[in-house]
Amino acid sequence: MVGDHCNLSGERPVLSQTPKTGLSCKMVLQAVGKVLRKSKGKPNGKKPAPEEKKLYLEPEYTKSRITDFEFKELVMLPREIDLNEWLASNTTTFFHHINLQYSTISEFCTGESCQTMAVCNTQYYWYDERGKKIKCTAPQYVDFVMSSVQKLVTDEDVFPTKYGKEFPNSFESLVKKICKYLFHVLAHIYSSHFKETLALELHGHLNTLYIHFILFIREFNLVDPKETTIMDDLTEVLCTTSGSVSSNGGGNGGGGGGNGSSSSGSSSSAGAQNHVKER
Ligand SMILES: [Zn+2]
Numbered sequence: 001m002v003g004d005h006c007n008l009s010g011e012r013p014v015l016s017q018t019p020k021t022g023l024s025c026k027m028v029l030q031a032v033g034k035v036l037r038k039s040k041g042k043p044n045g046k047k048p049a050p051e052e053k054k055l056y057l058e059p060e061y062t063k064s065r066i067t068d069f070e071f072k073e074l075v076m077l078p079r080e081i082d083l084n085e086w087l088a089s090n091t092t093t094f095f096h097h098i099n100l101q102y103s104t105i106s107e108f109c110t111g112e113s114c115q116t117m118a119v120c121n122t123q124y125y126w127y128d129e130r131g132k133k134i135k136c137t138a139p140q141y142v143d144f145v146m147s148s149v150q151k152l153v154t155d156e157d158v159f160p161t162k163y164g165k166e167f168p169n170s171f172e173s174l175v176k177k178i179c180k181y182l183f184h185v186l187a188h189i190y191s192s193h194f195k196e197t198l199a200l201e202l203h204g205h206l207n208t209l210y211i212h213f214i215l216f217i218r219e220f221n222l223v224d225p226k227e228t229t230i231m232d233d234l235t236e237v238l239c240t241t242s243g244s245v246s247s248n249g250g251g252n253g254g255g256g257g258g259n260g261s262s263s264s265g266s267s268s269s270a271g272a273q274n275h276v277k278e279r
Pocket of ligand 1: 108109110139188192193
């Protein structure tokens with residue numbers, strides 16, 4: 001049974017396990033304090049700036065990646081591979097990686113620190129299976145997302161793994177929903193937990209995951225560009241400099257042709273037509 005809304009009643013399979021980062025809470029807090037002191041400057045009695053500076057946009061951090069791999073090529077549908085298989089495999093992998101990335105900061109994402117699921121100035125609400133809007137804290141929201149996605153990707157009727165078993169008609173729209181929610185989680189990590197991510201020195205992982213994910217959803221038009229506008233400033237910086245990140249060197253990006261146009265949906269995808277327009 002595939003409902004229109006992600007199911008709420010799922011158990012909490014993944015997030016309930018606290019991550020073993022090898023760092024004690026105290027160590028991380030100390031490191032966070034250090035980053036905070038470094039980034040904020042002296043409080044000199046002036047009013048705070050109208051919009052808080054986005055630490056994740058600082059060039060010294062946006063440069064950080066764990067690989068210079070050309071993700072644009074990696075996300076493309078390989079010949080001989082079925083589109084749905086490709087979407088299923090990638091979506092499942094992104095779910096695991098984003099879940100893992102969130103788990104590294106989950107102890108700092110509490111009902112107190114994040115009373116709403118906020119990304120910059122936008123607040124997200126969860127909708128239960130009957131479509132009822134639910135106001136919830138960020139950790140609750142993420143838990144809803146991860147539980148329902150876990151349920152879907154392990155449902156043999158939705159993400160079939162057995163030979164000869166067909167994907168349901170609703171498969172693509174479900175993948176779109178999953179990607180939309182996973183994007184919210186990534187965006188929340190950036191907007192509310194970048195300092196902790198930095199303290200854990202995991203910003204290179206986060207940036208790399210973000211680039212890979214954004215290029216994937218663009219390639220197959222999986223998320224409405226309006227939905228991702230909120231992070232356009234970051235996307236612009238990360239996804240247009242992917243591959244050659246230094247301002248003076250550069251030379252490794254020849255021949256790619258990606259001249260930095262970040263307009264969504266402009267990339268021609270190999271086989272992704274007939275996208276259902278949502279909302
Ligand atoms: Zn949070």
